[in-house]
Amino acid sequence: VNSPDPLNTPDPILDSPPVLPRGFRCASRNVGLKPEAKDLTLFAADADCAAAAVFTRNQFPGAPVILGRETIKGGALRAIVVNSKVSNVATGEQGIENARRMAAAAAKEVGTEAARVLVSSTGVIGVPLPIEKIVKGIAGIAGELQDDPMPGALGIMTTDSHPKVLSAKAGSATITWIAKGAGMIEPNMATMLVYIFTDAKFDAAELDAMLRRAVDVSFNMLSVDTDTSTSDTCVIMASGAAGAVDAVEFERVLAAGSIRMAEIIARDGEGAKHLIKVEVRRAKDRREARLVAKSVVNSPLVKTMIHGADPNVGRLLMAIGKCFDATIDAAKTDAWINGHQVVRGGVRGSFDERTVRAALTDEVVLIEIDLGVGDARSTAFGCDLSKGYIEENAAYYSS
Amino acid sequence: VNSPDPLNTPDPILDSPPVLPRGFRCASRNVGLKPEAKDLTLFAADADCAAAAVFTRNQFPGAPVILGRETIKGGALRAIVVNSKVSNVATGEQGIENARRMAAAAAKEVGTEAARVLVSSTGVIGVPLPIEKIVKGIAGIAGELQDDPMPGALGIMTTDSHPKVLSAKAGSATITWIAKGAGMIEPNMATMLVYIFTDAKFDAAELDAMLRRAVDVSFNMLSVDTDTSTSDTCVIMASGAAGAVDAVEFERVLAAGSIRMAEIIARDGEGAKHLIKVEVRRAKDRREARLVAKSVVNSPLVKTMIHGADPNVGRLLMAIGKCFDATIDAAKTDAWINGHQVVRGGVRGSFDERTVRAALTDEVVLIEIDLGVGDARSTAFGCDLSKGYIEENAAYYSS
Numbered sequence: 015v016n017s018p019d020p021l022n023t024p025d026p027i028l029d030s031p032p033v034l035p036r037g038f039r040c041a042s043r044n045v046g047l048k049p050e051a052k053d054l055t056l057f058a059a060d061a062d063c064a065a066a067a068v069f070t071r072n073q074f075p076g077a078p079v080i081l082g083r084e085t086i087k088g089g090a091l092r093a094i095v096v097n098s099k100v101s102n103v104a105t106g107e108q109g110i111e112n113a114r115r116m117a118a119a120a121a122k123e124v125g126t127e128a129a130r131v132l133v134s135s136t137g138v139i140g141v142p143l144p145i146e147k148i149v150k151g152i153a154g155i156a157g158e159l160q161d162d163p164m165p166g167a168l169g170i171m172t173t174d175s176h177p178k179v180l181s182a183k184a185g186s187a188t189i190t191w192i193a194k195g196a197g198m199i200e201p202n203m204a205t206m207l208v209y210i211f212t213d214a215k216f217d218a219a220e221l222d223a224m225l226r227r228a229v230d231v232s233f234n235m236l237s238v239d240t241d242t243s244t245s246d247t248c249v250i251m252a253s254g255a256a257g258a259v260d261a262v263e264f265e266r267v268l269a270a271g272s273i274r275m276a277e278i279i280a281r282d283g284e285g286a287k288h289l290i291k292v293e294v295r296r297a298k299d300r301r302e303a304r305l306v307a308k309s310v311v312n313s314p315l316v317k318t319m320i321h322g323a324d325p326n327v328g329r330l331l332m333a334i335g336k337c338f339d340a341t342i343d344a345a346k347t348d349a350w351i352n353g354h355q356v357v358r359g360g361v362r363g364s365f366d367e368r369t370v371r372a373a374l375t376d377e378v379v380l381i382e383i384d385l386g387v388g389d390a391r392s393t394a395f396g397c398d399l400s401k402g403y404i405e406e407n408a409a410y411y412s413s
Numbered sequence: 414v415n416s417p418d419p420l421n422t423p424d425p426i427l428d429s430p431p432v433l434p435r436g437f438r439c440a441s442r443n444v445g446l447k448p449e450a451k452d453l454t455l456f457a458a459d460a461d462c463a464a465a466a467v468f469t470r471n472q473f474p475g476a477p478v479i480l481g482r483e484t485i486k487g488g489a490l491r492a493i494v495v496n497s498k499v500s501n502v503a504t505g506e507q508g509i510e511n512a513r514r515m516a517a518a519a520a521k522e523v524g525t526e527a528a529r530v531l532v533s534s535t536g537v538i539g540v541p542l543p544i545e546k547i548v549k550g551i552a553g554i555a556g557e558l559q560d561d562p563m564p565g566a567l568g569i570m571t572t573d574s575h576p577k578v579l580s581a582k583a584g585s586a587t588i589t590w591i592a593k594g595a596g597m598i599e600p601n602m603a604t605m606l607v608y609i610f611t612d613a614k615f616d617a618a619e620l621d622a623m624l625r626r627a628v629d630v631s632f633n634m635l636s637v638d639t640d641t642s643t644s645d646t647c648v649i650m651a652s653g654a655a656g657a658v659d660a661v662e663f664e665r666v667l668a669a670g671s672i673r674m675a676e677i678i679a680r681d682g683e684g685a686k687h688l689i690k691v692e693v694r695r696a697k698d699r700r701e702a703r704l705v706a707k708s709v710v711n712s713p714l715v716k717t718m719i720h721g722a723d724p725n726v727g728r729l730l731m732a733i734g735k736c737f738d739a740t741i742d743a744a745k746t747d748a749w750i751n752g753h754q755v756v757r758g759g760v761r762g763s764f765d766e767r768t769v770r771a772a773l774t775d776e777v778v779l780i781e782i783d784l785g786v787g788d789a790r791s792t793a794f795g796c797d798l799s800k801g802y803i804e805e806n807a808a809y810y811s812s
Contacts, residue, residue, distance in 0.1 A: 073741040074734035074759060104730050106760045139727020140761030239713040240639075242735035244727075314638040315806055322807025328538020328643075331503050335473035336641040342472040360473060361505045362539030401800040407714055408721025 032181035035213035037253030042169025045151025055169030066222035070246035077109035089218030095120035185259035187214035215254035232272035238283035285402020303392035311396035346386030431580035434612035436652030441568025444550025454568030465621035469645035476508035488617030494519035584658035586613035614653035631671035637682035684801020702791035710795035745785030
């Protein structure tokens with residue numbers, strides 16, 4: 015499949031309220047892990063679906079990720095069960111056993127086997143999963159399954175400030191993304207928790223290839239704080255209820271919607287007020303384009319500059335220049351902030367400071383960087399760094 | 414020279430007030446770059462000294478760094494002239510010309526040629542150097558040169574909360590470090606501004622080799638915020654007034670004092686309340702030991718955990734595990750916080766939470782990590798991440 019550039023295609027996201035594609039339903043409950051909020055979620059299909067998934071590259075993956083890698087080998091899923099509050103990471107053999115029990119309980123509910131159920135857990139690392147509460151809480155949840163995606167989006171939230179769900183059309187098929195994520199986010203092989211449902215008909219191998227390419231330009235280019243979670247999971251399930259659709263069009267929409275969801279997650283970064291997009295052009299090759307884009311989007315001094323709407327644009331050069339092994343020609347380096355050129359030939363350009371200061375208060379700050387040494391490009395997604403991030407993370411465990 | 418482990422040798426720093434070694438004097442002035450504080454500093458030797466230096470690896474080095482690389486090729490220095498407030502970075506050809514004029518003005522003051530004067534500028538990037546004020550301000554400063562290092566340490570400060578100067582003895586010789594640095598610090602080839610003076614007798618090649626090894630275990634393992642300055646410079650000048658000293662002993666003291674200065678700079682990281690030391694043991698090789706130590710010391714979630722004295726120790730595993738290409742065996746990974754074991758075999762160990770919470774309030778937090786896969790070790794130096802960092806950096810340019 016020859017995919018068009020998903021960054022330069024029309025936004026496919028529907029304006030109308032998101033829906034679950036044909037063949038999927040969801041439900042969520044409070045089972046006592048959190049005081050009141052929903053903490054257990056079930057996504058279920060009417061029948062087995064072709065499925066693919068990518069997971070965190072962190073070398074201390076959670077028990078659900080270890081189990082999930084095994085489960086997804088089957089290429090088919092009937093359901094996804096998710097708990098929040100406790101991530102079941104660094105919990106040893108007991109953690110794996112608990113993840114298996116969670117899969118089995120959900121499988122029983124929807125009338126399939128445990129090998130057809132993907133498990134996710136998100137929350138604190140290193141605390142035993144309250145498995146008895148979860149197993150007990152799963153019982154009967156199948157009776158609450160319904161068509162609206164919102165209970166699922168609400169059920170998987172942790173420090174998210176709002177539920178995250180999008181729908182788009184690809185030919186006759188619908189694609190729906192349901193995600194959570196706000197901190198400990200620099201995915202590399204996968205992402206926070208992102209569940210993608212479609213009624214298009216593809217087999218597991220096709221889904222796997224398309225998912226990896228879509229993740230590569232979206233969730234893998236997203237960084238809130240450079241910290242890579244031990245639980246990152248991105249899954250796609252295809253019910254086939256809408257029949258076959260054009261693969262090129264499907265992949266375009268899959269990638270564009272994933273980018274849109276990556277932007278939504280970045281914007282909701284802990285304590286953030288801005289979505290920062292860093293678009294690097296004319297890099298020597300794709301690896302270097304990604305490296306420079308990530309360096310700029312992750313620089314604490316660039317992030318605080320945007321947070322303070324302070325046009326201290328020399329920090330952009332600093333953040334480009336600290337990519338020691340990238341091909342940088344100072345004299346050819348240009349940069350823009352929301353369309354205003356601030357760097358010319360590696361030197362701070364003359365610009366109206368008030369105008370750039372105002373541009374930095376926009377909710378979306380686009381930093382364009384032209385390296386002038388090749389023809390590769392890449393875009394990274396991030397957010398500003400604020401006191402709110404410190405507040406949320408200096409006492410997350412205790413709260 | 415076979416250097417002993419400088420991390421495990423007696424601390425050589427003198428308790429008595431620091432002094433400039435024989436043959437060196439300094440002076441500082443306000444020349445109008447800042448409202449009132451000292452902003453121009455001259456370090457001068459009585460005669461040409463053997464000298465060596467390392468500089469930032471940032472690909473947008475400041476004009477003083479570009480000029481300094483040329484100057485240090487001569488292997489001899491008579492003086493160092495430093496201004497704060499404006500860094501003379503991203504200022505193009507005019508910036509180089511201004512750095513040359515600054516060197517020439519200082520050379521004239523001390524009766525040497527410009528090629529014997531190293532220039533440093535620190536402060537905002539991308540703003541023209543106020544060279545007329547500087548040249549005018551240098552005139553007559555030689556008459557103020559004196560023996561106390563403190564005016565020099567005060568003159569080079571920017572966001573530092575205190576002047577940074579240390580002295581130590583190596584045999585009959587004295588070594589004195591004068592440094593500044595608080596943010597935009599993840600040096601890689603060199604460091605913030607660190608000037609080292611000694612009256613020991615070594616030639617430029619010997620100094621260069623010893624300096625590089627000392628920097629490698631000290632300033633190159635220091636990170637306040639992962640951002641690598643465009644101006645980092647570390648210079649050593651040796652007057653020879655104390656004659657020859659034992660090279661092994663000299664290098665031990667040079668490295669140990671540089672580590673001590675790196676710790677002081679980390680502790681003074683913008684907004685920081687803690688020095689964080691991350692000691693990685695039994696890594697596969699030195700590269701991996703350094704990678705893991707840096708990953709942990711730089712993790713925003715580890716930094717905020719310490720800031721909040723919140724024993725959310727799973728974050729240590731996350732930060733180790735995100736070194737995707739390091740050799741990690743979860744079952745062999747142990748970790749301690751100020752002597753209290755918190756991770757056993759890759760799993761959160763059982764520990765008294767109140768004790769670890771109390772340990773996290775210590776000014777110095779030592780995180781020990783045993784990877785159990787080899788025999789390499791490395792220690793990294795950093796600090797916690799607080800709202801103070803955001804405050805300082807959201808409006809640095811404007812302030």
